[in-house]
Amino acid sequence: MSAYDELMAFQRETEALAQVAGRLGWDQETMMPRGAVDQRVEEMGAMESVLHARRTDARIGDWLAAVDERALDETGRANIRLIRRSFARNTRVPGDLAAELARVTSRAQGVWAAARADEDFAAFAPTLEKVIALRRQEAEALAEGGDLYDALLDDYEPGASGAELEAMFAALRPRLVALRARVLAADIPPPLDQEFDEAVQMALSRELALAFGYDLDHGRIDKAVHPFSSGSGLDVRITTRTSARDPFNCFYSTIHEVGHASYEQNIDRAHLLTPLGSGVSMGVHESQSRIYENQLGRSRAFTGYLYGKMRDAFGDFGVANEGEFYKVVNRVQPGYIRTEADEVHYNLHILMRFDLERALIAGDLGVADLPGAWNDRFEADFGVAVDKPSNGVLQDVHWSVGLFGYFPTYTLGNVYAGCLHAALGKAVPDLDTRLAAGDTSPATAWLRENLQQYGGQRVPRDTIEKACGHAPSEGPLLDYLEAKFGDLYGV
Amino acid sequence: MSAYDELMAFQRETEALAQVAGRLGWDQETMMPRGAVDQRVEEMGAMESVLHARRTDARIGDWLAAVDERALDETGRANIRLIRRSFARNTRVPGDLAAELARVTSRAQGVWAAARADEDFAAFAPTLEKVIALRRQEAEALAEGGDLYDALLDDYEPGASGAELEAMFAALRPRLVALRARVLAADIPPPLDQEFDEAVQMALSRELALAFGYDLDHGRIDKAVHPFSSGSGLDVRITTRTSARDPFNCFYSTIHEVGHASYEQNIDRAHLLTPLGSGVSMGVHESQSRIYENQLGRSRAFTGYLYGKMRDAFGDFGVANEGEFYKVVNRVQPGYIRTEADEVHYNLHILMRFDLERALIAGDLGVADLPGAWNDRFEADFGVAVDKPSNGVLQDVHWSVGLFGYFPTYTLGNVYAGCLHAALGKAVPDLDTRLAAGDTSPATAWLRENLQQYGGQRVPRDTIEKACGHAPSEGPLLDYLEAKFGDLYGV
Numbered sequence: 001m002s003a004y005d006e007l008m009a010f011q012r013e014t015e016a017l018a019q020v021a022g023r024l025g026w027d028q029e030t031m032m033p034r035g036a037v038d039q040r041v042e043e044m045g046a047m048e049s050v051l052h053a054r055r056t057d058a059r060i061g062d063w064l065a066a067v068d069e070r071a072l073d074e075t076g077r078a079n080i081r082l083i084r085r086s087f088a089r090n091t092r093v094p095g096d097l098a099a100e101l102a103r104v105t106s107r108a109q110g111v112w113a114a115a116r117a118d119e120d121f122a123a124f125a126p127t128l129e130k131v132i133a134l135r136r137q138e139a140e141a142l143a144e145g146g147d148l149y150d151a152l153l154d155d156y157e158p159g160a161s162g163a164e165l166e167a168m169f170a171a172l173r174p175r176l177v178a179l180r181a182r183v184l185a186a187d188i189p190p191p192l193d194q195e196f197d198e199a200v201q202m203a204l205s206r207e208l209a210l211a212f213g214y215d216l217d218h219g220r221i222d223k224a225v226h227p228f229s230s231g232s233g234l235d236v237r238i239t240t241r242t243s244a245r246d247p248f249n250c251f252y253s254t255i256h257e258v259g260h261a262s263y264e265q266n267i268d269r270a271h272l273l274t275p276l277g278s279g280v281s282m283g284v285h286e287s288q289s290r291i292y293e294n295q296l297g298r299s300r301a302f303t304g305y306l307y308g309k310m311r312d313a314f315g316d317f318g319v320a321n322e323g324e325f326y327k328v329v330n331r332v333q334p335g336y337i338r339t340e341a342d343e344v345h346y347n348l349h350i351l352m353r354f355d356l357e358r359a360l361i362a363g364d365l366g367v368a369d370l371p372g373a374w375n376d377r378f379e380a381d382f383g384v385a386v387d388k389p390s391n392g393v394l395q396d397v398h399w400s401v402g403l404f405g406y407f408p409t410y411t412l413g414n415v416y417a418g419c420l421h422a423a424l425g426k427a428v429p430d431l432d433t434r435l436a437a438g439d440t441s442p443a444t445a446w447l448r449e450n451l452q453q454y455g456g457q458r459v460p461r462d463t464i465e466k467a468c469g470h471a472p473s474e475g476p477l478l479d480y481l482e483a484k485f486g487d488l489y490g491v
Numbered sequence: 492m493s494a495y496d497e498l499m500a501f502q503r504e505t506e507a508l509a510q511v512a513g514r515l516g517w518d519q520e521t522m523m524p525r526g527a528v529d530q531r532v533e534e535m536g537a538m539e540s541v542l543h544a545r546r547t548d549a550r551i552g553d554w555l556a557a558v559d560e561r562a563l564d565e566t567g568r569a570n571i572r573l574i575r576r577s578f579a580r581n582t583r584v585p586g587d588l589a590a591e592l593a594r595v596t597s598r599a600q601g602v603w604a605a606a607r608a609d610e611d612f613a614a615f616a617p618t619l620e621k622v623i624a625l626r627r628q629e630a631e632a633l634a635e636g637g638d639l640y641d642a643l644l645d646d647y648e649p650g651a652s653g654a655e656l657e658a659m660f661a662a663l664r665p666r667l668v669a670l671r672a673r674v675l676a677a678d679i680p681p682p683l684d685q686e687f688d689e690a691v692q693m694a695l696s697r698e699l700a701l702a703f704g705y706d707l708d709h710g711r712i713d714k715a716v717h718p719f720s721s722g723s724g725l726d727v728r729i730t731t732r733t734s735a736r737d738p739f740n741c742f743y744s745t746i747h748e749v750g751h752a753s754y755e756q757n758i759d760r761a762h763l764l765t766p767l768g769s770g771v772s773m774g775v776h777e778s779q780s781r782i783y784e785n786q787l788g789r790s791r792a793f794t795g796y797l798y799g800k801m802r803d804a805f806g807d808f809g810v811a812n813e814g815e816f817y818k819v820v821n822r823v824q825p826g827y828i829r830t831e832a833d834e835v836h837y838n839l840h841i842l843m844r845f846d847l848e849r850a851l852i853a854g855d856l857g858v859a860d861l862p863g864a865w866n867d868r869f870e871a872d873f874g875v876a877v878d879k880p881s882n883g884v885l886q887d888v889h890w891s892v893g894l895f896g897y898f899p900t901y902t903l904g905n906v907y908a909g910c911l912h913a914a915l916g917k918a919v920p921d922l923d924t925r926l927a928a929g930d931t932s933p934a935t936a937w938l939r940e941n942l943q944q945y946g947g948q949r950v951p952r953d954t955i956e957k958a959c960g961h962a963p964s965e966g967p968l969l970d971y972l973e974a975k976f977g978d979l980y981g982v
Contacts (some may be wrong), residue, residue: 016537019530020515031522036726039510042764046507050541074609183853217526235527273533 003066008274010063011083014054015273019231021047026230030222043104049108050099057091071182075276078457082275092141101134105402108424111222112400113151120369122387124400129367132360133400140360149361153406157412159459162358165408168415169351172474176351177381182312184334184383186489189327196314198242198250204313205240205254208306212292214238214258215265227253229289232278232386236264247314249331251306252293260285266448267455281460282406286413288447294343294414295421295480296443297369299490301435303329309438330488334384336391344485345382350411352377352394355406370398396485416464418477420447423468494557499765501554502574505545505766512538517721517728521713532597543589546581564948566767569948573766583632592625603891610901612862612880615891621849622893632924640852641895646795647773648841648903653849656899660842660908667842668872670973671835675825675874675981680818682737687805689733689741695804696731696745696827696855699797703783704935705729705749706756706890718744720751720780739820743784750783757939758946762968763799772831773897774950777904778911779938785834785905786971787934794820794928800929821979825875827882829831836873836978841902845870849896882910907979909968911938914959924951945964 001009012463024047028040064084069077078438108127115124116489135147143151149162206221219231224239231237238257242250263279271277279285300322307325311315319325332342338349357371359365363371375386375391385393398406423430426443450467464472483490492500515538519531552967555575573782599618608617627639634642640653644762677824685873705712710722715730722728729748733741756828765887771775798816801808823833829840847864850856856864865884866877869907889897916922926934941958955963976982 012533012542013537016530017541018534020511020534020538023518023534024511027518031711033709033726034709034729035706039507039725039763041513042503042507043514046504049504050508153636215526216524218522218524221523234530235524237524272530287767362502 040309048329116394182491255297256293259289263288266452276456282409283412287416301432305438353407420474498554605886671981747784750780757943767947773900773905778907782908796929824916844898913967
C-alpha cells in the first residue's frame with residue numbers, strides 16, 4: 001500500500017469512529033434512559049479519548065511526509081489538504097490543555113444552567129473567565145502569532161477572518177436596524193390562537209421533510225428538546241419538536257434540519273467516511289438549513305401550499321386565506337431571545353454576540369463588564385432594555401461550553417443563503433410556481449448539483465462562490481429581507 | 492498510581508467502549524435506517540478493531556505482572572482473575588486468525604440465510620466446513636493441548652466441560668423423552684383464536700416488565716424482529732415483538748428479556764464498568780431469563796394474575812377461566828423449531844445440538860454427514876421425520892457465525908433455573924400467594940440478593956451453588972417439569 005492508501009485507511013476508521021460518537025450524542029438526546037447519564041459521560045469520554053489519540057497519532061505525520069501529492073487527483077489532494085489541516089490543529093494544542101478544556105467546559109455548562117435559572121450572572125462569571133482564559137491559551141497555540149479570534153473562528157469556518165466578518169456585519173447592521181424599526185411601526189398580525197394535535201403535527205412534519213427531499217431510507221425523524229441533525233453519509237438523522245399552540249415551531253424546525261441533513265445526504269457517495277464526506281463548514285451548513293427554512297419554506301409560494309396542507313390536517317384554524325397565512329408565518333415581533341427570533345431580528349442578535357465575543361477574546365472586554373456591554377448594545381439595536389439575565393447575557397449555552405467563533409457562522413449562513421437564493425432564482429425561473437405546488441425539487445436539485453455534492457472538496461468560500469458565480473456578499477440577503485418584509489408590511 | 496489502579500483505569504475505558512459497541516448493535520436492530528447497513532458495517536468494524544487492540548495491549552501483561560495480589564481485597568482479586576483470563580484468551584489467538592474468523596463468519600451468515608431460504612444444505616456446507624476449520628484452529632490455540640470443544644465452551648461458560656455436560660444431559664434425555672411421549676398422548680387444548688391489538692399488547696407488556704422489577708429509569712423497551720437484551724450497568728435495554736394472533740409471544744419474550752436485563756441492572760453498582768459489572772456466563776444469564784419466564788411467569792399462580800390483566804385489556808378472548816388459561820399458556824405441541832419449543836421440548840432440541848456440534852469439533856462427524864445425523868437424532872427423540880432443511884439442520888444461525896459451545900448454555904440455564912426455583916420455594920413459602928397477586932418482588936428480591944448482585948465476582952458454578960446451597964444438578968428441573976406437566980395433562 002502507498003503512504004496515501006495507508007493514511008486513508010486509517011482516516012476511514014477514524015471517520016467511522018467519529019460517526020459512532022455522533023450517534024451516541026443522538027441517542028443521548030432521543031432514546032437514552034434518564035438514569036444512564038453518569039455511564040454515558042464515561043462512554044463519551046472513552047470515545048473522545050480514542051478519537052483524540054487517533055487524530056494526533058504520529059503516524060499521520062509520517063504518512064503526510066511520505067505522500068507524493070503530484071501523483072494524486074483532485075480528490076486526493078483535497079483529502080490531504082484537510083488531513084494536514086486537522087493534524088496540524090490537533091497536534092498544536094498540548095494534550096493537557098485539551099484535557100483541561102474538556103473538563104472545565106463539561107462542568108461549566110451546569111454552572112451556566114444554574115446561574116441562568118437563578119438570574120445570577122455573578123455565579124457564572126468566574127467559570128466564564130476560566131473558559132475564556134483556556135480558549136485564549138488554545139488560540140495562542142493555534143494562531144502561531146496570528147489573530148487569536150481568527151484561530152478559533154477557523155475551527156468553524158476555515159479561511160474566514162474576524163476583520164472580513166466585521167466589514168460584512170457593519171454593512172448589515174444599519175439596514176437591519178432600520179428595517180426592524182419600519183416593520184415594528186406597522187400593524188403586526190396576531191399569532192395562531194388554538195391547539196394543534198401534536199401527533200398530527202408530527203405526521204405533517206414528516207410530509208414536509210419528504211417534500212424537501214429528505215431521504216428516510218438513510219435517516220429518521222424523532223423528537224428532541226432542541227432539534228438537531230446528526231450524522232453523515234448513509235445515516236443522517238434529524239429531530240424536531242412539537243408545541244400544542246405553535247405548529248410552526250415543529251414545521252420550520254423540521255425543514256431547517258432537513259436542510260442540514262440533505263446537505264450531508266447529498267454529498268457524493270464516493271467521499272463516504274473520508275474528510276470530504278461531510279459538510280465543509282458551519283456557515284455553509286447553515287446556508288442550507290436557512291435557505292430550506294426561510295427563502296424556500298417561508299416564501300409566499302410555499303406557504304400557500306402549506307396553508308392547504310394545514311387546512312386539510314386541522315380544518316379551519318382561524319386564518320382566512322393564503323395571504324393572511326403568509327403574514328402569520330412571517331410574523332415579526334420584538335423579543336429578547338435569539339432562538340425565537342424572526343428573519344428580521346435574527347442577525348441583529350448574532351452581530352452583537354460577534355462583537356462582544358471578539359472583544360472578550362482580544363482582552364478588550366472583561367467578564368465583569370460583559371452584562372453592561374450586552375445590555376447597552378441590545379437597547380441600541382432592539383430599542384428595549386433587557387429585563388433579566390436569562391433574557392440577556394445568560395440566554396445562550398455557547399460561551400459556557402467554549403464556543404467562541406461559532407456565533408458569526410449563523411449570520412454567514414444567512415448571507416450565503418441570500419446569495420444562493422438570488423442565483424437559484426435566475427437558474428429556475430418557474431421556482432415559485434413549483435413551490436406553490438409543494439414541489440421543491442428544482443431548488444433542492446440545483447443546490448445538490450451546485451453545492452451539496454461537493455462536501456469538503458472545495459474550501460467554504462469557493463463552495464459558495466462556484467455555486468453563485470460570484471464572491472459572497474451581504475447585498476442579496478439585505479435586498480431579499482427589505483423586499484419581503486417591505487412588501488408584507490407595506491413599509 | 493499503582494499498577495492495579497492503572498490497569499483498572501485502562502479496563503474501565505475498554506468496558507465503556509464495549510458498552511458503546513453494544514449500543515450500536517441495539518441501534519442496528521431497533522432504530523437504524525435500512526439504507527445505513529454498509530456504513531454500519533464499517534462503524535462496527537472500527538469499534539471491534541479498537542476493542543481488539545485494547546484487549547491485546549501489551550501494557551495489560553506488564554500491569555498484571557506488576558500487580559501485588561496480596562495487597563488486594565476480594566473484589567480486586569476477582570477483577571485480576573477475570574482480566575488475566577481474558578488477556579490470556581485474547582493474546583493466544585493469532586491476530587490474522589481472529590481477523591480471518593471475523594471475515595469468514597460475517598460472510599457465512601448471508602450464505603446460511605440464502606441456503607435456508609433455498610432449502611439447500613449443500614450450498615452452505617463448504618462455508619460451514621471453513622468455519623469449523625477456523626474455530627478448530629482457534630480452539631487449538633486456546634486449549635494448549637486440552638480438549639478443543641472445552642476451549643470453545645469456556646468462552647460462554649467458564650469452567651464448564653463437555654464431559655460434565657454430557658453426564659448431565661445423559662440424565663435429562665430419557666426422562667424428557669418419556670415425559671414428552673406421555674404428554675403428547677393426552678388431550679392438547681386449542682391455541683388462542685382471535686386477533687389482539689398490538690398496541691395494547693405493548694402496553695400490557697410494559698406493565699409486565701414493571702411487575703417483574705425492570706427499571707425503566709435505566710432501560711427502555713422497543714420492538715425488534717428477534718427480542719434481545721443489551722447493555723450493562725446504568726443502561727440496559729430490552730426489545731420484544733408483537734404478533735396479532737399470539738400475544739403470549741410478546742408477553743413471554745418481554746418477561747424473558749426482563750430476566751436478562753434485571754440481572755445486569757441488579758449487579759452491585761460498585762462494579763460499574765469493571766469486569767465484575769456484567770453477568771458472569773451465558774448459562775447463569777439464561778437461568779435468570781428462564782426462571783422469570785417459566786418457573787415464575789408460566790406458573791399457575793402468575794398466569795392467574797395475567798388472565799385477569801388480559802381480560803381487562805382484551806375482554807372475553809375465548810378462554811373460560813384461570814385453569815383453562817394456565818393450560819393454554821403451557822400448551823405442549825410437537826414442532827421442528829427450537830425457538831418455538833415449549834418447556835417440555837426445548838431441552839431436547841439443545842441436547843441434540845450439543846452432541847452434534849461436539850462431534851463436529853472433535854472431527855468425529857463430517858459436515859457431509861451432518862444432515863443425516865440431525866435427521867436421525869430428531870426422529871429418535873421427537874418421533875417425527877424432519878421434512879425440510881429449514882425445519883432441521885438449517886434452522887439456527889449459530890453455527891454459521893461460529894458459535895460452537897454456545898447451545899449447551901441454554902439447557903444449563905434451564906438446569907440452573909430448576910435449582911434456583913427449588914431453593915426459592917423453600918426460602919419464600921408464600922411465593923404462589925404473592926405471584927397470584929402479580930407480586931414477583933419476593934422472588935426477584937431473593938434472586939437479586941443471592942445471585943444477581945454478584946455479577947462476575949464468583950465463578951459461574953459458585954454463583955449458582957452459593958445461591959442454592961448445593962451443587963447444581965438436573966434433578967430439580969426434571970422434578971419440576973414432570974410435576975407441572977404431569978398435573979396439567981393428568982399423566
